[in-house]
Amino acid sequence: MIRIIIAVVSVIILAAVLAAGLVIRYVGRRTKRRLRRQRKRERDLLENLAAGLAHELKNPLGALNLNLELLREKLESSGGLPDDSRKRLTTIMKETHRLEDVLNNFLRYARRRPPALAPVDIPGLIEDVLVFLNPETLRAGIEVETHFDPDAATCLADASLLKQAMLNVILNAAEAMPNGGLVTITTEHNADAVSIVVTDTGTGVLPEDIPKLFDAYFSAKKGGTGLGLTITKRIIEDHNGTIELESSPGGGTTVTLTLPGKAGRPGA
Numbered sequence: 561m562i563r564i565i566i567a568v569v570s571v572i573i574l575a576a577v578l579a580a581g582l583v584i585r586y587v588g589r590r591t592k593r594r595l596r597r598q599r600k601r602e603r604d605l606l607e608n609l610a611a612g613l614a615h616e617l618k619n620p621l622g623a624l625n626l627n628l629e630l631l632r633e634k635l636e637s638s639g640g641l642p643d644d645s646r647k648r649l650t651t652i653m654k655e656t657h658r659l660e661d662v663l664n665n666f667l668r669y670a671r672r673r674p675p676a677l678a679p680v681d682i683p684g685l686i687e688d689v690l691v692f693l694n695p696e697t698l699r700a701g702i703e704v705e706t707h708f709d710p711d712a713a714t715c716l717a718d719a720s721l722l723k724q725a726m727l728n729v730i731l732n733a734a735e736a737m738p739n740g741g742l743v744t745i746t747t748e749h750n751a752d753a754v755s756i757v758v759t760d761t762g763t764g765v766l767p768e769d770i771p772k773l774f775d776a777y778f779s780a781k782k783g784g785t786g787l788g789l790t791i792t793k794r795i796i797e798d799h800n801g802t803i804e805l806e807s808s809p810g811g812g813t814t815v816t817l818t819l820p821g822k823a824g825r826p827g828a
Contacts, residue, residue, distance in 0.1 A: 621656060621659055621660050622660065624656055625653070625656050625657060625660060628649070628652060628653050628656065629653070631649075632649055632653070635649075674798060675717065675718030675721050675795075675798050675799055676718050677716045677717060677718060677799075678716065678717075678718075678719070679714050679715070679716060680714060680715055680716070680717045680718075680719045680722060681713065681714060682708075682712060682713060682714060682715055682747055682754060682756065683706070683708040683713060683747065685719060685722060685723060685726070686706065686708075686726060686745055686747075686756070687706075688723065689723055689726045689727055689730060690704055690706075690730075690745075692727070693727070693730060693731070693734070696734065697734060697743075700734055700737070700738075700740060701739070701740025701741075702734055702737055702740055702741055702742070702743060703740075703741075703742050703743070704742075704743045704744075704745065705742065705743070705744045705745070706744075706745045706746075707744070707745070707746045707747070708746075708747045709746075709747045709748050709749050711749035712747040712748055712749035712754045712755070713747075714754075715754040715819050716819075716820075717799055717819055718799070721795045721798070721799075722795070722799075722819075724791065724792075724795060725791070725792040725795040725796060725817065726756070726758075726817075728788040728789065728791060728792045729758045729788075729789075729792055729815050729817070730743060730745075730758060731788065732788055732789065732813075732815075733758055733759075733760035733762060733813065733815075734760075735762075736760055736762025736763050736764070736812075736813060737760060737761060737762040737763070738763075741760060741761040741762055742760070742761045743758065743759070743760050743761075744757075744758070744759045744760075745757070745758050745759075746759075752820065753801075753818055753819060753820045754818070754819050755816055755817065755818045755819075756816070756817045756818075756819075757814060757815070757816045757817075758814070758815045758816075758817075759812060759813070759814045759815075760812050760813055760814075761812045762812055762813060763809070763810065764807045764808050764809045764810050764811045764812055764813055765805075765807040765808075765809070765813060766809055767808070770805060770807060773789050773805060774789050774790055774793045774803075774805075775790065789805075792817075796817050796818075796819070799819050799820075800820055801817065801818050801819040801820060802816075802817075802818045803815065803816070803817055803818075804816045804818075
């Protein structure tokens with residue numbers, strides 16, 4: 561009889577422990593979901609406030625840039641500027657332009673939207689970006705080579721977002737070559753995915769800096785905004801793709817963007 565009682569009590573205790581465990585797990589999951597929702601609401605609120613503030617700053621900053629340009633033109637036409645005044649005015653203009661770039665990058669970062677996927681002509685998209693950047697690359701003494709795999713000609717992507725990602729990567733490559741150099745862009749097709757590989761012959765990146773390059777506001781370059789690669793990473797990951805970066809000091813940098821989806825020749 562005692563054995564039966566002990567067995568029954570043991571079963572009851574075991575059931576109670578299991579039930580308590582299930583309750584704790586259930587409450588824990590609900591608590592985690594509630595905390596995630598709360599953190600998301602707080603993050604969305606902060607992002608909206610920050611984006612609104614950036615937008616409000618952008619308009620007067622643009623007006624300031626325009627008035628500085630007009631002021632310089634007027635002073636130059638009325639007899640010129642002393643060298644020290646010209647240097648100060650140039651510095652102010654340079655800094656206001658830099659602040660405008662920071663705000664533009666931040667607004668792109670804050671205004672996140674899901675990609676609208678459609679078949680994209682990858683070589684055509686890359687050529688469009690290169691045409692847009694051509695005056696800057698020519699001025700900087702940068703040569704660009706392209707090698708397009710015909711089997712990697714199309715991919716499911718958001719064309720405008722992918723252009724922004726490519727623009728950021730190529731500009732990063734150009735900025736790493738202050739004395740000119742070579743940028744090579746290659747497309748590859750493997751395992752039903754398309755990869756875009758951008759290689760430069762620039763200064764490279766220190767090994768300890770590589771893991772931080774995709775962090776917001778970290779920049780290995782003096783005066784960099786630290787958002788270009790962060791935005792690019794988010795765009796590619798929103799496409800369920802991956803971004804990889806390989807670099808060494810003095811050995812240049814290679815960035816590989818890989819996008820899943822239907823690939824093949826246009827019209828295939």
